[in-house]
Amino acid sequence: MQTVDALAKVCADVRPGEPEEGVLGVVPRWVAAPADVAEAAEVMRVAAEHGLAVVPRGGETRLDWGLPPHRCDLLVDTRRLDRVVEHAAGDLVVTAQAGLPMRRLAEAVAERGQRLSLDVPLAGSTVGGTIATGAAGPLRLLYGAPRDLVIGITIVRADGRTARSGGKVVKNVAGYDLGRLLCGSYGTLGLIVEATFRLHPLPSACAYVTSPVADAGTAHEAVQAVLHSPVVPSALQCWTSPGQGPALGVLVEGVPDGVAARAAHVADLLGPRAAVAEQAPHGWGAYPDGTTLIEVNAPPASLPDLLGALPPEAAAVWSASGHGHVGLPGQMGAGDVASALAKLRGALAPHDGGAVVCYAPEGVREAIDMWGPVPALSLMRRVKDQFDPDHRLSPGRFAGGI
Amino acid sequence: MNGMEQTLRALAERFTGLLGADAVITDPVRLRTYECDGLTAHRAVPGLVVLPDSAEQIAEIVRACVAAGVPYVARGSGTGLSGGALPRTDGVLIVTARMRRVLEIDIPNRRAVVEPGVINLDVTRAVRPYGYYFAPDPSSQQICSVGGNVAENSGGAHCLKYGFTAHHVLACEIVTPDGEIATLRAGGPGYDLLGAFVGAEGTLGITTKITVRLTRLPEAVRTLLAAFDTIEAGGAAVSAIIAAGVVPAAIEMMDALSIEAAEAAVGCGYPPGAGAVLIVELDGPAAEVEHQFAEVERLCRKAGAFEIRVAAGDAERALIWKGRKSAFAAVGRISPAYIVQDGVIPRTALPEVLARIDELSAESGVRVANVFHAGDGNLHPLVLFDDAVPGAAERAEEVSGAILDLCIEHGGSITGEHGVGVDKARYMPRMFNETDLDTMQMVRCGFDPAGLCNPGKVFPTPRLCGEVPGVRRGVHPLVAQGKAEQF
């Protein structure tokens, strides 16, 4: 049987890929949008039988991150896998299919006064894509990243078989935690089809305390003061953009009285220019401006070194959880990006930190090492070989050429 | 002397050269002290015990074991309750008791670096002067090791709010099953291997250095004890607290039988006549805690609490916790023997499951005392029996197993914190199908294709790792092009 017929037999929504559907320019031969988990498994089975290279696609907000796949025969579009499977409000747990937009998940659980404590910064991003990229915004300081909130996961393996780990209860140590392993795996270990998350109650009040700061040293001192205070902020961000000094933003959440008292405490710590507001400041939780986007892993005390290593044309958004993004303008030459990157990595290495390029224009991409040193790479390769022995899942997109 | 004995003897000589004679145990009497962990039902005298002092030594030991085809098992403090550290008679037991240094306290980054044998509570002791603590607080925290916590992904009473060990470990240096030293880091480039390693029960390698996250000591802590006529009323209070959007640091519950035991053992003085007591602890910024504490008190009363005691200070708080903390040991006062079960159910299924446990107990004539982390549905039924009565242990074992079935039936788990180890491997197929287990073991095959690192734990049947087809050999093209690095 022809490949396309075999695919069409198991999935009603199969069509040729369009040029604009290219993953960093690699145009898929076919696009399949399975309607449910069983169909997704069938599609993956056919892909295995026909030796197709598969790239999953969610909301396409970050499909251009990573490297171009060596090969892309089949794009598996998850947009029809968009159900909230179960919201067990009394247990603070929700199970959703991978293609469900995060926004819709948030709306669904908000009806019962709950939230998934991950920022939903980009409209359209899906449950599966968020897990696959390990994406998290400022709330990460208190609540962690997807790895900390996924309590169960169902994937379709490269061979088309469906596997589950974890479950529907938060406390559970039965078996290995594949959920954490799949977080940040960029579609290279399996197709995520369903996930269960732990939820938190929506706080009844919140306040954002913001303040410009004079320089990197002052920013560092203020960050340290807030971190070591008993305030327990939900988020603590630092921004800079070209030509402007750094600014800080602190989010406190809780009950109205508590929030008022804690926000006042934070304002005290940030100094006379601090302002308190209920609304998020402009740019809260957003990426920095720029074309080339670099994710930095920078523990709190590295802030002055991080800021000191930024080239003047860079913008940065950093969270005291130890993660941030740096944006560099599109006109910056490949050589300049490469040396800016080297400087960043050099500044962060003594702090056990690093810098990974999420996105860079083609010319730049070729001149740089996107990932930097990858510790334990040989173990990663061996895990990949187990999950995807033929290297058909998003081949070449990931760290170390995985 | 048979082949195995010869091999072990040769290893013992090699290790004596490497570690010194005092770090290698071959004497049968001394070996016996390591024959089991906290779960004494499973025993095996290890072939050889070593007490290394560094990652390099562990790497050498592992390499020697691999070269000789000898299985090895890591052991921390041996408090595990699922037989995870059960040794192999034909293998080497690697004990981390000499690796007890707190290597670094890094307050600006809110982290500390410790060796695997460091006792859980010693981390907190070391950082408390700076206003910090290590959040995972298993009840065994005075003796269990951080390496064991990592392996078991341990939690404690306060994990309802603060999560488990997995949420508090930032990096692990490990000796891989090949005997290489590697560092797994959360948030670095590539796969989250750390996420897979934590909770793998020592089957993916041995951790030799752990970077833990430190948590700021809360500004305020408030604790109350509420007494109810029935378990149902206590359960209703728990549901109401959660529904009100409160996330307490801990919610613990005890039933009448476990209260009786605790009274007999430590005289905790809980309100007489209680069918259930609830301990609720809130912590955090003072202004938040005060508000929510009043709410919790109100909800407990509304659910029918006939007495509420609020701890006025640390001493009274300790008194409230005393009964709960002594519960396991205390049942020894009312029963000659008992099984500590560990299962999880969705919190909302509590009333139904407890009713079913009651039925099971009535039908079988086996008494069950219930102690549990009610906030997260983690049950610790204590199944009581008299080991002098023939058949009693088997009947207790049956009831204990039936309780796990109940947990699975209600969408829960066969273990919330004690792990699978050898004890529950046979229950894994009730919770996961063959493909699920096969997929988990793909991770194991990636880490430990030879299957020598703590074999026979977690999975009922090992997966053959085999030669993987299509594996790229030699240098990866991207490495050749200088686009990626290989270490």
Ligand SMILES: Cc1cc2nc3c(=O)[nH]c(=O)nc-3n(C[C@H](O)[C@H](O)[C@H](O)COP(=O)(O)OP(=O)(O)OC[C@H]3O[C@@H](n4cnc5c(N)ncnc54)[C@H](O)[C@@H]3O)c2cc1C
């Ligand atoms: C402030 C801020 C911070 C952010 N931080 C991060 C961050 O730290 N790291 C980060 O990576 N992103 C980050 N994001 C990006 C954003 O959240 C992601 O773009 C989004 O979650 C991806 O979802 P998507 O549905 O659009 O996926 P897509 O863009 O469609 O796909 C993204 C990747 O996931 C894979 N994928 C998608 N669905 C599946 C599936 N079901 N199974 C397997 N693989 C799948 C794709 O193959 C692709 O590699 C951040 C965004 C903002 C605004």
Ligand SMILES: Cc1cc2nc3c(=O)[nH]c(=O)nc-3n(C[C@H](O)[C@H](O)[C@H](O)COP(=O)(O)OP(=O)(O)OC[C@H]3O[C@@H](n4cnc5c(N)ncnc54)[C@H](O)[C@@H]3O)c2cc1C
């Ligand atoms: C009275 C009592 C109360 C308890 N309460 C709790 C509780 O509240 N919550 C809870 O979660 N647990 C509890 N436990 C269980 C136990 O204490 C924990 O599982 C603990 O984390 C085990 O630590 P350990 O050092 O004793 O490990 P061990 O028992 O020595 O080993 C446990 C497992 O870890 C592996 N291991 C040990 N060190 C390493 C290492 N360096 N690298 C890799 N693997 C390693 C072993 O191979 C084994 O599989 C309790 C136990 C007792 C006896």
